[in-house]
Each structure stands twice: as C-alpha cells, then as structure tokens.
Amino acid sequence: MTETSLHRRLPDRLDNPLKSGLLSWEMLLVLVAVAIFVANSFASPYFLNAWSLSDLTFNFTEKALIALAMALLIIAGEIDLSVASIIALASTLMGLALQFGADTPVLVAIGVGVGIACGAFNGFLVTGLKLPSIVVTIGTMSLFRGIAFIILGDQSYKGYPASFAWFGQGYVWWVISFELVLFAIFAVIYWVLLHRTNFGRRVFAIGNNPVAAQFSGVRVDRIKFVLFCLTGLMSGVAAVLLTARLGSTRPSIAQGFELDAITMVVLGGVSILGGAGSILGVVLAALIIGLVTFGLGLLNVPGIVMSIFTGALLIVVIALPILWTMMRERRA
Amino acid sequence: MNRLLKNREFWLALAILAVIVLVTFRFPRFAQASNLLTIFNDTSILMMLALGQMVVILTRSIDLSMAANLALTGMLVAMVNAAFPWLPIPVLIAGCILVGGFLGAFNGVLVWKLGIPPIVVTLGTLTIFRGLVFVVSGGAWVNADQMSQDFIQLQRGAFLGLPILSWFAIVVAGLMSVLMTRTPLGRAFYAIGVNPTASVYTGIDVGRTKFLAFVLSGAISGLCGYLWISRYVIASVEVAGGYELTIVAACVIGGVSIAGGIGTVAGALLGAIFLGVVNNALPVIGVSPFWQMAISGAAILLAVVLNARGEKSKGRVILRSAEGVA
Structure with a gap:
C-alpha cells in the first residue's frame, strides 16, 4: 500500500476535462461575479457605496486566506477539515496569553505559531504515519476545538488591546482594510508559489500521480507536510484577524469555516480529486461568495438561508460543466 | 483463538469493557444493568446513523449530510404532527423514512449520474438541507406542547423491559446485518469498495449501488429525524448541529475503513x-x-492509527520490488 489513500480515484491522464477549459472556467467566474454585482446594485440602493463595498470584503477575507493554502493542499490530493478548529485553538491560546499580560506582538506570534504547530501535527499524522487526511483531520477537528473547550468551557476572553484590534478592524488607507491588503499580498504570494515555482509544479505532479511524482524524484511526503504546515499557518493568520475583528474569543469561534473555505476552493475550479486548479479561480470564488452573502445580507436574508445559496452554488457550478460535456457527447 | 485476537470488534469490545470496569471501580453503580441499558438507549440513534454511514463509507463515499437530513425530516414531521395531531404515528414514521430516503436519493443521483465526488455533493446538500430547515420553519421552534402525546410517548414505551427506542436500534441493526451479509446488494456494497473495476466485470452497477447506499443512509437519517425530535421534544434549526462528524467518528472507531470495503455492522x-x-x-x-x-x-x-496497522497486512504484494518505493 502506498501513501496514496485508496478511496481516491487517481487521474491517470494529464488532460483533465477541466484543464482544457481552465481559462473559460475563470471567465465564467468573472461573469458570475459581475452578474451578482450588477444584481446587487439593482436590488439594494445601499450597495454601491465605497464603505459598503469595503464592509463586503470582511465577509470573506479570513476564509479566503485559508482557501489559498487549502487550494494547494487539495491540488496535491489531500484535504484539511480541521482549519476552523485550528482557529478556535489559536484564538483560545491567544486569549489565555492575554490573561498573563501578553502584548500585541506576542499575541500575533502565538496565533500564527499555534497554527503552524497544528498544521505540522496534521502533516505528521498524514505523511509520517501514512493515514488518510480526511479521517485524520476529522479527528484533529474534534481534538483542537476540544482543547479550546477544555481551556475555556462556556467562558470567553475579552479585552484585547487596541493595537491588536487594528489587525481586524483597521484601515490602511481610506476604505482599504488591513485584512484586504493582507489577503491581496498572500494571494500574490500563493499565485507565484503555485504557478511560477518548481514547488508549485511538484504540487500539481503529486496531485496528478503521486507514484509517478515519487519516481521522478519529487519528495512527495515532504511537500505534503509543508502544505499542511502552510494551511495551519494561514489558519493561524485567520485566527489573529478574526479574533482582532470580533474582540473576543469563545471556543465556538469560526464554526463551519472549513466548509466555506473548501466551497471557495472547489468553486474556484480546483479539482477535489487533485491535480488541477488555479489561485485566480479561488480568489474569484471567494469574491463571488462574499458578493452573494453581502448582497443577500442587504436584502435582510438570514445567514442560514444564504447557506442554501452557497450550497446550491457549489453543486450547480460543478454540475453544469459535467452536464454540458454529457450533452455534447450525446450529440456527437 | 488466534482469529479472535486479530478481530477488531473483539478488541473494541474489550476497550469498552475496560472503560466500564475502570469507572465501576470508583462508582459501583455505573455497571448496574439499568444504567448500562440507559446508555444503550441513549446511544440508539447514533448506532442507527453509524450503520447508515457505514454502508456509504464501504462504497468509498461519505455522507456528510446525514445530520442535516435528520434535522430537516425531524422538523417536517414535527410540523406535520403539530398541524394534524390525529395522523397515526406509524404513518409519520413511514413518511420520515420516505422523505429521508428521497433526500438521500438526491445525493445519490448527483454521485451516480453526474459523477461528482460524494464529499462535494454532501458538503453542498449539508448546507442546503440545514438552510431548508430554517425556510420551512421560518426559524420558529416546535415545542413539546405542540406535539401530540403519542408522538412523544411512542419511543418511551417499554417492550420486554426495553424502551421502544432501543428496539428500533435492535431491529435496524438486525435488518442491516441480514442485508450486509445475506443479500447480493449487501455484498455488492463491499465489492465496489474493495475493487470497483473488478465489480464492474462481475456485473455490479457501481453507480447504482452507490446510489442505493445514499438512499439507505438517507432513509435511516429520516427515521432518526423522528426519533431525535420525539426524544428531545424540540425541533429547531440547530438540531444535531455538527453531528455528522460524530457519526463518521463512530464508524472510524468501529473499524470502518475510510478507503472503503472494510467494516462490519458489529464494528x-x-x-x-x-x-x-x-x-x-x-x-x-x-x-x-x-x-x-x-x-x-x-x-x-x-x-x-490502529485501523491502518490492521489494514496494512491485508494488502497482497503483487510486485515485491515496487513495495519499498512508496
């Protein structure tokens, strides 16, 4: 038995059906985004306003930061369901440090450090012990948040310093928030990493055929380990931003973030089977989800009903190209 | 004896026994028959759900929408009961199984006909079903005083000293056991998990079998929807929130391999x-x-970790030189 989990069908050809239409996939996302944008501006008079649009970005930046790293992980054929629990644990430990008088730099270091440590733990279990990532991260999902519950119970931490709150609430210039700037920077970094470096090519190689990648001299396990650490790191960063934005920590913080992040990744055209995807697609998908939730929010649609739209969006966007191909094949 | 030692269920049963003995050491009343039966009754719903999930996992799929399915069918049956209290409970239960099965079939069709990975499909339907609970209920709760007495009391009645809820679990477990070991369909679930390609050659329709697995897990979720609501006598949007992973956890602890093809009803x-x-x-x-x-x-x-060790010895090495590579 190799390190590849058996439940996954290994794509044995490089011309993924999505890949040929990759350009058009992103085009499609742009069109969807524009359509929703226009619909929003008609639906609500409050939408076309610099501050509204700025508020809109807070809807997705934290999840989208995780989605960037998650995209690489899914392209490599693995998955991490524990990201939201990593946020909970990192946020709780930051709050704990706060009780001992930690100041802003220490808090940020703890948040990011806990994230990396949790990611490394996942990575070790998957690559070191050769366990399927989906089960491992279902386990650590309970474990990480469980530890947060042990520490905090039904209590909450409050009273974060103003200099810390700036990370989640501050603006760099006019309506451009720090969160948005950070997301833009990370998006560029991940784009370069995935599409312009050897590392990125290897990630694709692993996702398409891990055994062949191994034979070609790619250190499959090491790269997967790094990817888990990166996902942990981004969860830690998201924990800092979210905690700073909310100004408090509860163990139930960021519940359901993992599903939203994965939805962004899959909506962005990343194949859940691994081996295909782009950062641009993920960024566009994040924007679309942000637009949809914000637009519906302006129309006073409750959050739980919005989730129907995101869920349906996820299935429809994946089903449409498949249906289209099926129809075309039938005609041929 | 050797076979017994290699048996996963045996070790798990031993672990459960060890926990019971350890706790009983300090609190003798823990091991009392009545308390153990209470635990069994408390776990009944999880047992049934785990059986449904197991079938899906056997076919190399996963159903993350079970808890949301349960919440949706539960809300529907509670609202129907509140509106038409004269409807007999068996009709309601049959309705739950049908609605749950239909929701499962929706997952199944997407997996079967469109070939979308199950984790994506059920991730989507998880949020859709959960959102629909809100839509049908308008965010309102159905409380105990709106439910009929029969609706609440049915599972609390006793038969041969056991609550009816426990009997539901026993009957479902019995039926599943027969299905999995004594019918072609049950063996097909295992076959497509072990080797989908070989299954095709033996005449098994892989897609259709997966579809049926989802219908089954959906029907069980629907049944549990009624049982859950009548047990906790409140129907709300949050019912069984996050429970989907507990169900998967029960399967994994029970030795069901996430890679498919391995797992038993007892486990x-x-x-x-x-x-x-x-x-x-x-x-x-x-x-x-x-x-x-x-x-x-x-x-x-x-x-x-333990499961992975058990499974490693099972793989047959066809090409010995390739073994060391990975």
Missing part, C-alpha cells in the same frame, strides 16, 4: 457504543463535559 455498533459509554462515564467520574470533544477526537486518531 459500527461498537464504535457508537464506545462514544456513548465514554460520554456517559465522563460526568460520573467528575470530568467536565467540555472534555468530551477532545476525547472523541483523540479516540478517532487512535482508532485510525
């Missing part, structure tokens, strides 16, 4: 019982219930 039942015993034991030995989540997380990780 899934024991996995659920293990979680039930641990959750019941914690407050008894004075551990805060806030430890529950971390402990079940640790149990999942431990179980998957």
Whole structure:
C-alpha cells in the first residue's frame, strides 16, 4: 500500500476535462461575479457605496486566506477539515496569553505559531504515519476545538488591546482594510508559489500521480507536510484577524469555516480529486461568495438561508460543466 | 483463538469493557444493568446513523449530510404532527423514512449520474438541507406542547423491559446485518469498495449501488429525524448541529475503513457504543463535559492509527520490488 489513500480515484491522464477549459472556467467566474454585482446594485440602493463595498470584503477575507493554502493542499490530493478548529485553538491560546499580560506582538506570534504547530501535527499524522487526511483531520477537528473547550468551557476572553484590534478592524488607507491588503499580498504570494515555482509544479505532479511524482524524484511526503504546515499557518493568520475583528474569543469561534473555505476552493475550479486548479479561480470564488452573502445580507436574508445559496452554488457550478460535456457527447 | 485476537470488534469490545470496569471501580453503580441499558438507549440513534454511514463509507463515499437530513425530516414531521395531531404515528414514521430516503436519493443521483465526488455533493446538500430547515420553519421552534402525546410517548414505551427506542436500534441493526451479509446488494456494497473495476466485470452497477447506499443512509437519517425530535421534544434549526462528524467518528472507531470495503455492522455498533459509554462515564467520574470533544477526537486518531496497522497486512504484494518505493 502506498501513501496514496485508496478511496481516491487517481487521474491517470494529464488532460483533465477541466484543464482544457481552465481559462473559460475563470471567465465564467468573472461573469458570475459581475452578474451578482450588477444584481446587487439593482436590488439594494445601499450597495454601491465605497464603505459598503469595503464592509463586503470582511465577509470573506479570513476564509479566503485559508482557501489559498487549502487550494494547494487539495491540488496535491489531500484535504484539511480541521482549519476552523485550528482557529478556535489559536484564538483560545491567544486569549489565555492575554490573561498573563501578553502584548500585541506576542499575541500575533502565538496565533500564527499555534497554527503552524497544528498544521505540522496534521502533516505528521498524514505523511509520517501514512493515514488518510480526511479521517485524520476529522479527528484533529474534534481534538483542537476540544482543547479550546477544555481551556475555556462556556467562558470567553475579552479585552484585547487596541493595537491588536487594528489587525481586524483597521484601515490602511481610506476604505482599504488591513485584512484586504493582507489577503491581496498572500494571494500574490500563493499565485507565484503555485504557478511560477518548481514547488508549485511538484504540487500539481503529486496531485496528478503521486507514484509517478515519487519516481521522478519529487519528495512527495515532504511537500505534503509543508502544505499542511502552510494551511495551519494561514489558519493561524485567520485566527489573529478574526479574533482582532470580533474582540473576543469563545471556543465556538469560526464554526463551519472549513466548509466555506473548501466551497471557495472547489468553486474556484480546483479539482477535489487533485491535480488541477488555479489561485485566480479561488480568489474569484471567494469574491463571488462574499458578493452573494453581502448582497443577500442587504436584502435582510438570514445567514442560514444564504447557506442554501452557497450550497446550491457549489453543486450547480460543478454540475453544469459535467452536464454540458454529457450533452455534447450525446450529440456527437 | 488466534482469529479472535486479530478481530477488531473483539478488541473494541474489550476497550469498552475496560472503560466500564475502570469507572465501576470508583462508582459501583455505573455497571448496574439499568444504567448500562440507559446508555444503550441513549446511544440508539447514533448506532442507527453509524450503520447508515457505514454502508456509504464501504462504497468509498461519505455522507456528510446525514445530520442535516435528520434535522430537516425531524422538523417536517414535527410540523406535520403539530398541524394534524390525529395522523397515526406509524404513518409519520413511514413518511420520515420516505422523505429521508428521497433526500438521500438526491445525493445519490448527483454521485451516480453526474459523477461528482460524494464529499462535494454532501458538503453542498449539508448546507442546503440545514438552510431548508430554517425556510420551512421560518426559524420558529416546535415545542413539546405542540406535539401530540403519542408522538412523544411512542419511543418511551417499554417492550420486554426495553424502551421502544432501543428496539428500533435492535431491529435496524438486525435488518442491516441480514442485508450486509445475506443479500447480493449487501455484498455488492463491499465489492465496489474493495475493487470497483473488478465489480464492474462481475456485473455490479457501481453507480447504482452507490446510489442505493445514499438512499439507505438517507432513509435511516429520516427515521432518526423522528426519533431525535420525539426524544428531545424540540425541533429547531440547530438540531444535531455538527453531528455528522460524530457519526463518521463512530464508524472510524468501529473499524470502518475510510478507503472503503472494510467494516462490519458489529464494528459500527461498537464504535457508537464506545462514544456513548465514554460520554456517559465522563460526568460520573467528575470530568467536565467540555472534555468530551477532545476525547472523541483523540479516540478517532487512535482508532485510525490502529485501523491502518490492521489494514496494512491485508494488502497482497503483487510486485515485491515496487513495495519499498512508496
């Protein structure tokens, strides 16, 4: 038995059906985004306003930061369901440090450090012990948040310093928030990493055929380990931003973030089977989800009903190209 | 004897026994028959759900929408009961199984006809079903006083000294056991998990079999929807929130391999019982219930490490030189 989990069908050809239409996939996302944008501006008079649009970005930046790293992980054929629990644990430990008088730099270091440590733990279990990532991260999902519950119970931490709150609430210039700037920077970094470096090519190689990648001299396990650490790191960063934005920590913080992040990744055209995807697609998908939730929010649609739209969006966007191909094949 | 030692269910049963003995050491009343039966009854719903999930996992799929399905069917049946209290409960239960099965079939069709990976499909339907609970109920709760007495009391009645709820679990477990070991369909679930390509050559329709697995897990979720609501006598949007992973956890602890093809009815039942015993034991030995989540997380990780060891010996090495590479 190799390190590849058996439940996954290994794509044995490089011309993924999505890949040929990759350009058009992103085009499609742009069109969807524009359509929703226009619909929003008609639906609500409050939408076309610099501050509204700025508020809109807070809807997705934290999840989208995780989605960037998650995209690489899914392209490599693995998955991490524990990201939201990593946020909970990192946020709780930051709050704990706060009780001992930690100041802003220490808090940020703890948040990011806990994230990396949790990611490394996942990575070790998957690559070191050769366990399927989906089960491992279902386990650590309970474990990480469980530890947060042990520490905090039904209590909450409050009273974060103003200099810390700036990370989640501050603006760099006019309506451009720090969160948005950070997301833009990370998006560029991940784009370069995935599409312009050897590392990125290897990630694709692993996702398409891990055994062949191994034979070609790619250190499959090491790269997967790094990817888990990166996902942990981004969860830690998201924990800092979210905690700073909310100004408090509860163990139930960021519940359901993992599903939203994965939805962004899959909506962005990343194949859940691994081996295909782009950062641009993920960024566009994040924007679309942000637009949809914000637009519906302006129309006073409750959050739980919005989730129907995101869920349906996820299935429809994946089903449409498949249906289209099926129809075309039938005609041929 | 040797076979017994290699048996996963045997070790799991031993682990459960060990927990019970350890707790009983300090609190003799824990091992009393009545308390153990209470634990069994408390775990009944999880046992049934774990059996449904097991079938899906056997076919190399996963159903993350079970808890949301349960919440939606539960809300629907509670609202129907509140509106038409004269409807007999067996009709309502049949309705639940149908609605749940239909929701499962929706998952199944997407997996079968469109070939979308199950994790994506059920991730989507998880949020859709959960959102629909809000839509049909308008965010309102259905409380105990709106439900009919029959609706609430049915599962609390006793038969041969056991609550009816426990009997539901026993009957479902019995039916599943027959299905999985004595019918072609049951064997097909295993076959497509072990080797989908070979299954095609033996005449099994892989897509259709997966579809039926989803219908089954959906129908069980629907049944549990009624049982859950009538047990906790409240129907709301939050019912069984996050429970989908507990169900998967019970399967994993019970030795069901996430890679498909490996798992037994007894294993899934024991996995659920293990979680039930641990959750019941914690407050008894004075551990805060806030430890529950971390402990079940640790149990999942431990179980998957042990499972992986058990499975490794099972793979037959066809090309010995290729073995060392990975």
